Structure formats: C-alpha cells, structure tokens
Amino acid sequence: MKRGIKSTVAIALLITQCVYASEGPGTIYSKGSVLIEKDSKRVLYEQNAHAPLAMASTTKIMTCIVAIESGKLDEIVTVSGKAARAPKVKLNLATGEKQRLGDLLYSLMLESHNDTAVAIAEHVGGTVEGFCEMMTNKAREIGTEATCFETPNGLDGDNHHATAYDMALIAAYALENPEFVKIINTSEISIPTEAVEGSKPHHLMNKNRFLSQYEGAEGVKTGFTSKAGHCFVGAAKQGGMELVGVALGAGWNAKGKSRKYTDVIKLMNYGFDNYKKYKVLDDETIYGEVPVQKGKQEQVEVYAKEEIVLPLSAEEKAKVEIKKTLPSELMAPVLENQVVGKLEVVCGNTILEKTDLLANRSIARATLMDKIKKLFHIEENNEGEIH
Numbered sequence: 001m002k003r004g005i006k007s008t009v010a011i012a013l014l015i016t017q018c019v020y021a022s023e024g025p026g027t028i029y030s031k032g033s034v035l036i037e038k039d040s041k042r043v044l045y046e047q048n049a050h051a052p053l054a055m056a057s058t059t060k061i062m063t064c065i066v067a068i069e070s071g072k073l074d075e076i077v078t079v080s081g082k083a084a085r086a087p088k089v090k091l092n093l094a095t096g097e098k099q100r101l102g103d104l105l106y107s108l109m110l111e112s113h114n115d116t117a118v119a120i121a122e123h124v125g126g127t128v129e130g131f132c133e134m135m136t137n138k139a140r141e142i143g144t145e146a147t148c149f150e151t152p153n154g155l156d157g158d159n160h161h162a163t164a165y166d167m168a169l170i171a172a173y174a175l176e177n178p179e180f181v182k183i184i185n186t187s188e189i190s191i192p193t194e195a196v197e198g199s200k201p202h203h204l205m206n207k208n209r210f211l212s213q214y215e216g217a218e219g220v221k222t223g224f225t226s227k228a229g230h231c232f233v234g235a236a237k238q239g240g241m242e243l244v245g246v247a248l249g250a251g252w253n254a255k256g257k258s259r260k261y262t263d264v265i266k267l268m269n270y271g272f273d274n275y276k277k278y279k280v281l282d283d284e285t286i287y288g289e290v291p292v293q294k295g296k297q298e299q300v301e302v303y304a305k306e307e308i309v310l311p312l313s314a315e316e317k318a319k320v321e322i323k324k325t326l327p328s329e330l331m332a333p334v335l336e337n338q339v340v341g342k343l344e345v346v347c348g349n350t351i352l353e354k355t356d357l358l359a360n361r362s363i364a365r366a367t368l369m370d371k372i373k374k375l376f377h378i379e380e381n382n383e384g385e386i387h
Contacts (some may be wrong), residue, residue, distance in 0.1 A: 023270075024045060025270035026270075027266075028266060028267070029256075029259045029263055030247035030249055030250040030259070031051070031229070032047070032048045032049055032051050032163060032164035033246060033247050033267065034046045034047070034164040034165050034168050035243060035244070035246075035268070035271050036165075036168045036169075036172065037242070037244075037271070037275070038172045038175060039172075040310050040311065041169065042310060042311055044271050044275055044311060045267060046165065049163060049165040050145065050164075052146045053162070053228065053248045053249055054156055054161055054225060054227040054228035054229075054248075054249075055154065055161065055162045055167055055223060056223030056224050056227075056230075057112045057153065057154040057221060058162075058223040058233045059149065059152070061170055061220060061221050062138065062149065062174075063117055063120060063131075064105055064108055064109055064183065065174040065180055066124065066131070066135055067105060067108075068177055068180055069138075070124045073102035073105075075100070075101050076098050076196060077098065077101050077104060077119050077120070077123040079093040079095060079098070079115070079119050080095065080118075080119065080122055081095045082128075083116075084097075086114040086117070086118045087155070089111065089112055090113050090114050091107045091111070091113040091115055091202055092115070093113075093115045094200065096198070097198065097199065097200055098196050098198035099119075099191065099196060099199050100194065100199075101120065101124070102193075103191035103192050103193050104120055106183055106191060107191065109183050109221065110183075110186060110208075111206075111207055112153075112221075114153040117152040117153035118153065121152035128151070128152060131152055132149045132150055135149040135152065139162070142170060144163075144166035144170065145163060145165065145166060146163050147170070148160065154223055154225065154228075156225045156227040156228065162248075163248075164246040167246045167248070168233070168244045168245075168246045171220050171221075171235060175218065181218065184220055184221070185218060186206060188203070188204060188206065189203075189204050190203045191204065208220075208221070208222055210261055210265075214236055214265055214268060215236070215238060216236040218236060218242070220233045220235050220244075221233050226252070229248075229249040229251055229252045230247075230250045230252070230259065230260040231247060231248045231249065232246070232260035232263075232264050233245070233246050233247075234246075234261075234264040234268070236268050236272075238272050240277060241272070241275070241276065243267075243272065245264040245267035246264070247267075271311075275311040275313055277312075278309065278311075278312050280308045280310050280320065280352075280353070281304045281307060281343060283304050284303070285303065285304065287302055287304060287343060288302050288324060288326055288357070290302060290327060290328075290329060292329070292330050292332050292363050293329055293330070294332045294366055295332030295364065295366055296364050296365075296370055297363045300330065300334050300359045300360065301359075301360045302326065302341060302357040303358060304343055304355050305339075305356040308355060310352055310353060319348065320346070320347050321345075323343070323346050324341065324343055325342045325344075325357075326341035327341065330359075332366065333364050334361075334362060335359065336359060338359045339356045339357070340356075340358060340359050341356070341357040342354055343355055343357055
C-alpha cells in the first residue's frame with residue numbers, strides 16, 4: 001500500500017479532543033459485572049470483574065462457538081443415553097434420536113437445553129471431558145484469565161468457573177461469527193430444518209427477554225444454577241458501537257431473575273450515554289522519520305502498524321495524548337515493515353492502547369560505488385554553485 005505524508009492537523013485535533021465518565025451506571029447487584037466495547041475489548045465499567053465465579057448456562061456461548069468452528073454443522077448427531085439422561089432444562093431428546101448438529105445449536109442457545117449440550121459435546125469432542133478440554137483451550141486462545149470448563153451446559157462443577165471479564169471476551173469473540181449471531185437472534189424455529197431419518201420434531205422459542213427489552217439487542221445468553229445464581233451476558237448495537245455487558249450472580253430469587261437483565265441494561269445505558277468511538281490512530285499516516293546511517297537513502301518514514309479506534313468519554317476525548325518512541329537513528333539495511341518504534345495512546349497515567357511503528361520502505365546498505373556516486377553528485381552541485 002502506498003503511504004504518503006498526510007496532514008497531522010486533523011489528527012492533533014482529534015487527539016486533543018481522551019478519563020472515565022464521571023458517573024457510573026448506578027447500583028449493580030451482580031457479584032461480578034463488566035462492560036466492554038466489542039471491537040477494542042476496552043473495559044468501560046467493571047465491578048469485581050476478575051473474580052472467578054460460576055457462570056451457569058452462559059457456558060453455552062463457548063459450547064456453541066466451539067461446535068460452529070468444528071466444521072461439523074451438517075453432520076448427524078446420534079443422541080446417547082448419557083445425553084438423554086441430562087437434567088432439566090432439556091429438549092427431551094430420546095436415546096438414539098438423530099438430529100443435525102447445526103439444528104441442535106438452536107436448542108442450545110434459544111432454550112438452553114442441557115441434554116442438547118451433552119449430545120453436542122459428545123459428537124464434536126468424542127467425550128464430554130474431551131469437549132470441555134477443547135472449550136478451556138479455546139478460552140485460553142481467546143485471552144481469558146481464569147476460565148475452566150468442566151461441563152458443556154453450565155451445570156455446576158467443582159472447577160467450573162470464569163470471570164465476568166472472561167465471559168465478555170468469549171462473547172465478543174463469538175459475536176464475530178455470523179452463524180453464531182444468526183442463531184442467538186432467531187426468535188423461533190422448528191427442527192429438524194431438513195429431513196433427517198430417525199429425528200423427532202421440536203419447536204423452539206427464544207427465551208432471552210433482553211432481545212425485546214433493549215434497542216439494538218443482540219442476545220446473548222442467560223443462565224441459572226444454585227451455585228451461580230442468575231447470570232446474563234448481553235450485547236447491543238447503537239450508533240455504530242457494539243457493547244457487551246456481563247452480570248454473574250445477580251441473585252437467587254425472583255429479584256435476581258430480573259436483575260440479571262436490569263444490571264446489564266444499566267451497563268448498556270451507561271456505555272451508550274457516555275462513550276463514542278473515535279479513530280485515534282490512522283495506519284495511513286506518517287508519524288515521523290528516522291535518519292539511516294550507511295544507507296542508500298538518508299532517512300525512512302514510519303507509520304502505525306494498525307488503525308486504532310477506541311470508545312472514549314467526552315472527558316477522555318479532551319485529554320488523550322499519543323506518545324511516540326523512536327530511535328535517534330537506524331543502521332542500514334532497513335527492511336520495509338520493520339518494527340522501528342512504538343506509539344502509545346495515553347490518557348492521564350493510563351495506556352489505553354499501543355502499537356508498533358513500522359518502516360514504510362526498504363533501504364539497502366550503501367556500497368562503495370553508491371558512496372562514490374553520491375560524492376560525485378555533491379561535487380557537481382558545488383561546482384555549479386561556484387560557477
């Protein structure tokens with residue numbers, strides 16, 4: 001990509017126009033909660049967000065995305081006796097019943113069926129234990145800090161837990177998948193969607209009330225167990241920004257059942273009322289130049305490795321700075337896209353984001369002939385000036 005020097009005035013205006021919104025979302029009852037912006041993963045609000053907690057059927061977010069990524073959605077699942085014996089809430093799958101894997105994901109996410117989760121796990125992972133290992137490994141790959149899956153349906157286990165922050169990262173990851181988004185936003189569906197020999201018909205209704213309660217809602221998943229209490233992971237899009245809110249342990253009674261939604265709604269309102277997305281770094285802009293010693297050219301320009309867009313409050317927008325770190329010089333040869341320095345987006349004492357500064361072209365080491373030509377060129381100029 002050709003990269004030229006752009007005016008830095010517009011960028012400076014933006015940067016001088018990024019700290020946290022002064023007022024929080026109000027009382028949040030959940031034991032652990034967090035609000036992040038989906039694309040940047042920036043935390044906009046947190047309360048005990050890094051404490052490992054039981055997460056009930058929000059577990060099924062990971063069950064669903066691992067199944068989707070298995071590439072087996074068109075395969076036929078044969079329900080085992082173990083799956084059929086799973087406790088309520090269940091689809092009442094019969095031992096030996098056959099269903100398409102992709103169809104079972106609607107049962108998993110719309111009505112949170114525990115027998116379906118076991119059937120999916122056994123088909124994709126070989127065993128429930130093998131599938132749970134796949135889930136935990138995927139969580140680590142996504143970047144979670146304290147997640148361990150022991151069950152594919154979220155039923156309580158001695159070491160089955162995540163943090164609110166982890167669940168937000170998992171949901172943000174899953175929301176990048178169009179198939180996942182289609183499933184969680186389906187209001188109702190009958191399965192099998194195509195004829196499958198040995199199947200039984202089931203009609204499914206989406207039980208996620210958030211979809212009808214909040215503008216721009218995009219799922220994601222509710223949950224409840226006696227250990228976890230009422231839990232909810234929700235996402236919503238407004239004004240070009242998508243937020244993910246998590247409430248774990250919102251309560252164990254009727255109030256908790258409502259608070260799992262109201263906590264996330266408070267988080268969403270806070271986020272959309274106080275934050276907007278801004279382009280802070282442009283990957284097309286030249287951010288400086290560095291002298292090159294012993295090179296065919298005397299300097300190289302540098303650009304940001306990636307564009308950075310962040311959600312910022314009005315207070316932050318007024319205080320953001322970009323700090324640039326570059327060497328005083330480079331020694332040839334220099335390679336195109338070589339890491340030369342770094343840029344940090346800073347607000348107060350907090351680094352909001354950072355990226356590398358890269359060389360925008362290669363510069364070869366000067367040969368003896370190059371030096372002679374250069375010297376001769378300089379002498380010709382000097383002679384011209386004398387004359």
